Each structure stands twice: as C-alpha cells, then as structure tokens.
Amino acid sequence: MEAKITESQKRKMTNPVIQFFRFIYLSLKILFIVEGGHGGTRNRE
Amino acid sequence: MSKIVVLGAGISGHVAAAHLRRKLSKQHQIIVVSPNSNYQWIPSNIWVGVGRMKSESILFPLAPLYKRKNIGFIQAKAIEFHPEGDDNTDKPYVTCEYVAGANKGESEKVTYDYLINATGPKLNFEATEGLIPGKNKTYSVCTYTHANHAWKGLSELIQEMKNGKTARILIGTGHGQSTCQGAAFEYILNVEQELRKHKVRDKAEITWISNEYELGDFGMDGMMLSYGKGAMKSSEMVQMVFEERGIKWILGSAVQKVEEGLAHYETLEGEFKTEVFDFAMLIPSFSGHGFKSFDRNGIENTEKLFRGFMIVDADYTKKPYEEWSVQDWPETYQNPSYDNIFAPGIAFAPPHAISKPRVSKNGTPISPAPPRTGMPSGITAKLVADNIIDMIKHNNKKLNHKGSLGNMGAACIASAGFGMMDGSGVSITTFPIVPDYKKYPDTQGRKLGKTFGEIGLAGHWLKLALHYAFIYKAKMKPFWWLIPE
Numbered sequence: 001m002e003a004k005i006t007e008s009q010k011r012k013m014t015n016p017v018i019q020f021f022r023f024i025y026l027s028l029k030i031l032f033i034v035e036g037g038h039g040g041t042r043n044r045e
Numbered sequence: 046m047s048k049i050v051v052l053g054a055g056i057s058g059h060v061a062a063a064h065l066r067r068k069l070s071k072q073h074q075i076i077v078v079s080p081n082s083n084y085q086w087i088p089s090n091i092w093v094g095v096g097r098m099k100s101e102s103i104l105f106p107l108a109p110l111y112k113r114k115n116i117g118f119i120q121a122k123a124i125e126f127h128p129e130g131d132d133n134t135d136k137p138y139v140t141c142e143y144v145a146g147a148n149k150g151e152s153e154k155v156t157y158d159y160l161i162n163a164t165g166p167k168l169n170f171e172a173t174e175g176l177i178p179g180k181n182k183t184y185s186v187c188t189y190t191h192a193n194h195a196w197k198g199l200s201e202l203i204q205e206m207k208n209g210k211t212a213r214i215l216i217g218t219g220h221g222q223s224t225c226q227g228a229a230f231e232y233i234l235n236v237e238q239e240l241r242k243h244k245v246r247d248k249a250e251i252t253w254i255s256n257e258y259e260l261g262d263f264g265m266d267g268m269m270l271s272y273g274k275g276a277m278k279s280s281e282m283v284q285m286v287f288e289e290r291g292i293k294w295i296l297g298s299a300v301q302k303v304e305e306g307l308a309h310y311e312t313l314e315g316e317f318k319t320e321v322f323d324f325a326m327l328i329p330s331f332s333g334h335g336f337k338s339f340d341r342n343g344i345e346n347t348e349k350l351f352r353g354f355m356i357v358d359a360d361y362t363k364k365p366y367e368e369w370s371v372q373d374w375p376e377t378y379q380n381p382s383y384d385n386i387f388a389p390g391i392a393f394a395p396p397h398a399i400s401k402p403r404v405s406k407n408g409t410p411i412s413p414a415p416p417r418t419g420m421p422s423g424i425t426a427k428l429v430a431d432n433i434i435d436m437i438k439h440n441n442k443k444l445n446h447k448g449s450l451g452n453m454g455a456a457c458i459a460s461a462g463f464g465m466m467d468g469s470g471v472s473i474t475t476f477p478i479v480p481d482y483k484k485y486p487d488t489q490g491r492k493l494g495k496t497f498g499e500i501g502l503a504g505h506w507l508k509l510a511l512h513y514a515f516i517y518k519a520k521m522k523p524f525w526w527l528i529p530e
Binding site (some may be wrong): 003014029 | 453458
C-alpha cells in the first residue's frame, strides 16, 4: 500500500512546539544509539 | 618515542589525530599529511550548495590549530608507500609531494612507526564522460568549492526562472556504481525547497536519477524502519517524501555520458536513454587514489596494501550475495601484511557492496557502492587511534578496540530544507549499518527501534545542532572529546 503524508501528520511535522520535544527526544535517542557501543562480529557466536 | 603519521585531514584523519594527541604524551610525535589547507565539515556542503551557508562557515584552516595543539602538519599529498623502508633506511616511510609553500612540487620521505591512511576516496569524475563539476550544466556538492559552483549555477537558473523560463533539474548519481545517495537525497529536497522559497517551484520539473534498484536503498540494501507507531520500508518513506514534494524518479540507471544539458544513461533493462536538464547535480563514483607500494628492494608490492582502497582485516574472498555476511567486514582496519598500518573511514577496501549487486542486460554493473561516510568514519578512526595508543603505551599487539560496520549503528540526519521555522529534516538511524540477516531475519537485517525514521522540523534543528557541535569538536575546543563521533 502506498504511504502518504496526511494533513494531520504534516501539521505535526511543522509545529514548532511538538518539534521542540521531538528534537530533545531525537537527540537523546540518537545519542543512545551512537553511544550504545560497537564491536566485532567474528567471535560473538 | 613513537611517530604516528596520519594521511588525510578529513573527518577520519582529523578525529584520529585529535584523539592521539589528547591521549599520548608530547614525547610522541603526531604528524598529519594532507593536501588540503582547510578542514571542512562535509555534511553542511548541502547548505552551501543552496546558498544558505557560506563555505567559510563550514571550514577552518588546519595549520594554526595543529600548531597550537602540537600536531605536525605537512601540506602535501602522499605518492608512494615504502612499508619496509629501503636501502638507506630501515624505517618505513611514505613519499609525499608538497602542494603549497616554498617547497611546492618537492618530495619528502616521511618516516613513521605507525601509519593511519585516512585519505578517503578519490572523486572519480573521469569515470563518467563529461561529468565535470561546473561544466555541461552539471555540478557537485562533494567539496565546498564544488558546492559554491553549484549555488552559483542554481541561483542563475532561479533568476532565469523568475523571468519566465521553465527548467528541468536532475539530481542523483552520475555513475552506475556511485555511492553517497544520501547527499544527493538531501540536495534534491533542499533545491526543491529553495525553488518554493523563490516562488518558482511551478516552473521546474525535478527528477531523481539513481543507480538504486529501489528508492531509499542508500547503498545499504534499503531498510525496514520504525516509523511512528508502526514500521515502514525506507523505499516507502522516500517515495512518500518525493510524492509530497512532486519529485519524479528514474531508478536502476547508470549515467555514462554527460553533454551540455544532456545525461545519457543505461537502464537495468539494457535500454539507453537520455534525460534533458538545465541544472544537474550528480555524485561521481569513488575510487582509490592509485597509490603504489614498494618493498625494501624497491620492487612493487602494491597488492599487499591496496585493492583500489587499502586492504584491511576484511574477508575479501569472492562470494555470491546470498553468502555475504557481517563477518566479512573488518573489525580493526589493520593491514594484514603490515601491522603498523591502518585504514579507517572511507580509505579501507570494503569486502563487497552492501546493496544487492545488479547488472544490466548488457552486463553493466548498476548498483550502489557501500557508503562509509560521516559517523562510521569518525568511529573507526577513534578505534584505530585507541588501538595504536594501546600498542604504544602497553606494548599490546592484541587489538582490543573493534568496530565492524556489522555491529555499529549510524545516524543520518538528512536535511530536507533549510529554515529555523520552515525547514525540515529526515532523520534516519540504522543498526547495524551492514544488515545482519542472520541475527535479524524478519526485519531486513536491522534491529527495529534502533533503526528508525522520522520526518519534521526537528530533523533540521538536529542537523544544524550537529553542524555547530562537530565544528566545535573539530576545532578541539574545551571538552571537545565529550562529543561522541
């Protein structure tokens, strides 16, 4: 099924108040993923 | 005392040099060799290419910073590798040629105890006939000078459009095996937004042209993303954005020749077609720099160091797509023949692509090469620096710091238009970068949740925040190391 950006989604994407909280959330989430660590793959099994 | 030479001062080389300097005492020498006098924060070139940032905002001169931080700097390009030294010296060295200053054109042997090859890619424009930045109405945003040219070309076109001209804009990949689709994706969305801001959007037909089999492949075989409360394929997400912006697309295409306003390309079906344009930004293919290596007796042994890019601890055995695994990807970026040579960032030779390889009916390869830009470049550079530090401080030859792209996350914050209140961004994270189909068989090789997508103004703010944070970090200002790669 083809996905579309609805009018309500568009309003959320451009609402500065909602987006401010998304900015905080995204910053923390990305930090968590980046700082979540990395490592090898060969000796883990 | 150890001498560590870093070739290249891009994201990878600069990160490695900065961490080495911070963690090693002054008795150890760190020398950066780069033909570029400036550091540039490449991800922001997109905004230079639409006139929203001056190139001066994304760069700074390296020499004063390195002098202040006690890092040696030679503005030169590497020419030859001599990892065993020669008749005159037991020390391994790299022959470099000065590109500026009083010694311009002269060569020097730069000896080392440890070598970090962070020379990145060669922008291989020559692989596509007529693809020359600033010529034939084609542009690039791969460097700040290219991005400046691109903005000049685009702003002239916008003026013509304001005078009534209708225009065709083509953005995407300029070769059957280009990578960095993400940069082109950002640029097409920024150009589209600029046209709207200048009230000429209705006068332009904007087309995406790419070697991807599906939209949203990004050279990473596409992704299954968490999106909102559900999941979505990256192909669906990009299609949704393109349809919203009225952008057309041509997929599975290899641009083979560019003439004034004409892009000739071959499709996976084996057809040869031509697209007309008034402005094009096409990403070239990347290649190695064509370095040569010699043994102690002066006999060429390039095959020990290079296969295009530098050979590292990857599994280069040729195997079909179905047998590819995350274990093929390197963990330490150490050259197997010379344990004091490393190649983080884009400088290492990948074992194979990430996207499924495809060829046209005529046998032309048309599929993206693997992207290894930004975040992974910084992470791999730091782990290489940490391993060298361990080798120096603790004489520890066992490399404890590992970071396979098959066990590493990455964030791609793609600008979709500049503006504090009317900007937009597509934020995507992926874990792991190389899909692990064994570990995550039901979600296209990625961990949902850690692989997610989001569209909105917050993405623009985030990209802008990262711009300032990473330039602060690159300038090695107080507590710069607290900012992760």
